[in-house]
Amino acid sequence: MPVFRTIFDTMDTPMALLKDAANGPYFERVNEAFVRFVGLPRDELTGQSLEALFPGCRLEELQETACVYTLQGLQEQAMRIKLSCRKLDIALEAIWLLTAEDVSAAQWIERQSSAHPVLMSGIVEANYVISKLEKTSPSAALAPVQELDYLQKSILSIIHPDEQARTIAAIQEAARSRKPGNLTIRTKRLADAVDLEVRLVFQPFYDGSGELKQYAFVVMDLRPSTEPVDPAVKLKIVMARCNITALQLSETTGISVQTISKLRNGKIRKPQRLTAELIATELGVKPQEIWS
Structure with missing residues (x-):
């Protein structure tokens, strides 16, 4: 004993x-x-x-x-x-x-995911080290963001250098005020060598003595932050924002999964007009927003 x-x-x-x-x-x-x-x-x-x-x-x-x-x-x-x-x-x-x-942060993420479409979520410790990272969107736009690649690394390893000071200031202000915060920031090149503009909401959490313990965050939206962007990448990102898979898009538009896959991997650079209109309408954008 x-x-x-x-x-x-x-x-x-x-x-x-x-x-x-x-x-x-x-x-x-x-x-x-x-x-x-x-x-x-x-x-x-x-x-x-x-x-x-x-x-x-x-x-x-x-x-x-x-x-x-x-x-x-x-x-x-x-x-x-x-x-x-x-x-x-x-x-x-x-x-x-x-x-x-302590499951406070995890349950906060669950509530956010129930109330809004969430593309990605995670938990960052008080020293800015990522302890949890999870993709909730099935889209290939987020495929390069592998959870294990970023675990136990600083959140700054994802954020573009030009955005890091502003991000840290916003995080510290949320911790000081003990209130949730929101940010729109530019990432490093995560998806097919494209910088992403990411909109996220985060919430600080504390231990029983009131000391800052960690932050939970959810990514609500993303879009390319640089131009020009390859149409294949644009399609992946818009599909990620809509939280829709190639199979689901195929079922709702009547376009074959093979054609959608070729559009996403760049094997088809520009689809036929009807194909472009069907896909764009389903994704809630204009065809020229993907295929200029």
Whole structure:
């Protein structure tokens, strides 16, 4: 048990040891990560009931499946916490190991995605390092943006050098005001050697003590920021904005998937007039916006 407690205390994952009592489970021990996580002193947490910190939380429910609860830390913004629990077999008396995960940023992204079309989303830590990046659009316009290529790298690795100072200033202002922000910025060359103009919304998140923890963001729109742009690239980008695949476009226009694929990869430089009009109408643009 002493070896376990030493490992337990030094883990980066917020964890607590629970014991059961007549009036419900209580915190017998918490690690330093859990103290920072909830923003309460260790001596205040020790002995406190589980339900006092997480109202409505039941030990029997946590043993069956992970549950999400609300934690109101030392700030206006409540945290959404996923808790999981399992019984340990390393002590004579019953002890449960509780682990906690902050899912506030992930749930914010889910709400944004439900309310608006989202092309891409992600989470950036307080030091601007990308910890999550996910493409929600199936379009090939975003194919060069591979999630694993950017994970654990600075957000500045995506943003055009001319835009970096303005972007950092906007992010810092959102953190200071504790309010969401929005930006339209130019990226580095991500899609077929074309700079993209990206419109995004972002929200800062904090730990239980009120310290800045991370930012969540969603990309709402994108378009080429430089001219001239190859028609094939324009078509990919417009399809990404509309969140439509080649198969879906084929089904709605009656144009074969093969023809649409050839238009997107540049094998057909300029389609027949009817083809161009059908595709453009479905994508909500004029044909000359793609094929000048």
